[in-house]
Amino acid sequence: IVHEHRGQPDGLIVSHLPYGPTAYFGLTxxxxxxxxxxxxxxxxxxxxxxxxxxxxxNIGTRVQTILSALFxxxxxxxxxxxxxxxxxxxxxxxxxxxxxxxxxxx
Numbered sequence: 001i002v003h004e005h006r007g008q009p010d011g012l013i014v015s016h017l018p019y020g021p022t023a024y025f026g027l028t029x030x031x032x033x034x035x036x037x038x039x040x041x042x043x044x045x046x047x048x049x050x051x052x053x054x055x056x057x058n059i060g061t062r063v064q065t066i067l068s069a070l071f072x073x074x075x076x077x078x079x080x081x082x083x084x085x086x087x088x089x090x091x092x093x094x095x096x097x098x099x100x101x102x103x104x105x106x
Contacts, residue, residue, distance in 0.1 A: 001013040001015075008030065009027050009030045009032075010026065010027050010028075010030075011024065011025065011026055011027060012024075012025040012026075012027055013025075014066055014067070014070065016066070016069070021062070021066060023063060023066050044079070044080055046074070046075065046078045046079070046080050047071060047072050047073065047074040047075065047078060047080070048071060048074055048078065048080035048081055048082045049074045049078055049080065049081045049082070050067075050068055050071060050074075050081075050082055050084065051081055051082070051083040051084070052064045052067075052068075052084050052085075053083060053084070053085040053086065054085060054086040055084075055086060060086065067084060
């Protein structure tokens with residue numbers, strides 16, 4: 001399911017029914033094919049090779065498995081590729097501790 005706000009796609013929900021996992025993805029800076037100023041040639045119908053960049057750890061492997069299940073296996077002579085990259089946002093947060101050493105001794 002692709003979610004949109006005022007005609008701009010901003011989210012993607014991938015659900016493997018009936019018991020599989022559901023993944024929610026945010027989309028930014030999406031340019032649709034018909035919005036390009038110069039129209040590209042017709043898309044080939046061959047299945048693409050998938051390239052995953054920076055998918056590490058347990059969660060990254062799980063997301064990679066979910067996304068790769070959306071595409072059938074590609075043939076070795078296929079010239080189409082799709083690159084999926086991880087974009088990380090880091091935020092600095094500060095917290096105040098309400099437990100002090102004096103409170104722990106009592």
